[in-house]
Amino acid sequence: MNRFFLPLGIFVILVIFLWVGLKLNPREVPSPLINKIAPTFRLPQLHDAEKTIGPEDLRGKVWLLNVWASWCVTCRQEHPLLVELGRQNLVPIYGLNYKDDRENGLAWLKKLDDPYVLSAYDREGNIGIDWGVYGVPETFVIDKAGLIRHKFIGALTPELIQNKLIPLVKELNGA
Amino acid sequence: MHSKFIFVLVLLLLAPLTNADQTVISKADPVLEERVMALSEHLRCLVCQNQTIADSNAELAVDLKNQVRDKLRQGESEQEILDYMVKRYGEFVLFKPLVKSTTWLLWFGPLLLLVLGLGVLIINLRQRRKLMQQAPALSAEEHVRAASILSGKRGEEHS
Numbered sequence: 001m002n003r004f005f006l007p008l009g010i011f012v013i014l015v016i017f018l019w020v021g022l023k024l025n026p027r028e029v030p031s032p033l034i035n036k037i038a039p040t041f042r043l044p045q046l047h048d049a050e051k052t053i054g055p056e057d058l059r060g061k062v063w064l065l066n067v068w069a070s071w072c073v074t075c076r077q078e079h080p081l082l083v084e085l086g087r088q089n090l091v092p093i094y095g096l097n098y099k100d101d102r103e104n105g106l107a108w109l110k111k112l113d114d115p116y117v118l119s120a121y122d123r124e125g126n127i128g129i130d131w132g133v134y135g136v137p138e139t140f141v142i143d144k145a146g147l148i149r150h151k152f153i154g155a156l157t158p159e160l161i162q163n164k165l166i167p168l169v170k171e172l173n174g175a
Numbered sequence: 176m177h178s179k180f181i182f183v184l185v186l187l188l189l190a191p192l193t194n195a196d197q198t199v200i201s202k203a204d205p206v207l208e209e210r211v212m213a214l215s216e217h218l219r220c221l222v223c224q225n226q227t228i229a230d231s232n233a234e235l236a237v238d239l240k241n242q243v244r245d246k247l248r249q250g251e252s253e254q255e256i257l258d259y260m261v262k263r264y265g266e267f268v269l270f271k272p273l274v275k276s277t278t279w280l281l282w283f284g285p286l287l288l289l290v291l292g293l294g295v296l297i298i299n300l301r302q303r304r305k306l307m308q309q310a311p312a313l314s315a316e317e318h319v320r321a322a323s324i325l326s327g328k329r330g331e332e333h334s
Binding site for chain 1: 221222224234235238239242261262263264265266267
């Protein structure tokens, strides 16, 4: 009996491991910045190079930081969802225009609509590295105290927004 | 038709030149460059996860190498830079995982499997030897029968 059950048992365990492994996404590296204070920066605004923006300006409110670029195809796919979310006035969305050309970024927003209260302009991508950005788009949820509470890697989907993002924002706002 | 083909061929041959700028790095300071590359060997490229940023020309890898270079130039130590990266990208960014309780299985799992395998092998061999020793020796009659079977005269078996 042992002759059959031992290999069979090992096989079943192997299948369970592989099955779980299939559902994991190695591309999603959990951010160590979750529940840490958001890395600070002081960047020129996309629309007005004279003015700057930094996380300190937004203390006391819950906000989103969406990392985007005009060269990013997935951002284009995600964009209508952000526009829709922006219209709902649930949470202010700020943009981090990542390694982009100012002209291209502005033209992109003009053409596809601008869901952002403001976009910060990160020409060199250094702030992106500071925030642990490795794939665009990424969306951070920052709470009133300035802590990063969640990071969405890759494009947001209607399900993610409905089931995760909006409930989280409501919770952080104490509603 | 023929000239078109040659034209395309020439274009293809020229193609590598167009992204040549990706690999151009400042050779002004070879000592610094060596330190940058040495440290880059320890950092994982998160876009192309099985490569180090030293091996990768992905845009993020190039940016991270630049970041490493800037920080070294500013006088930060190798360990400080690794810590900085871990703080932002998590321990996964280290190409060689740290040895700690959550990675023990990863580090010592293969050794464990080797020891287990050797154990099973030794037990099996011992059991087999014991079985061989216990097997009763053949009688003279049985020897004759065995010899006849082996020589192929199977008929005698039943006679």
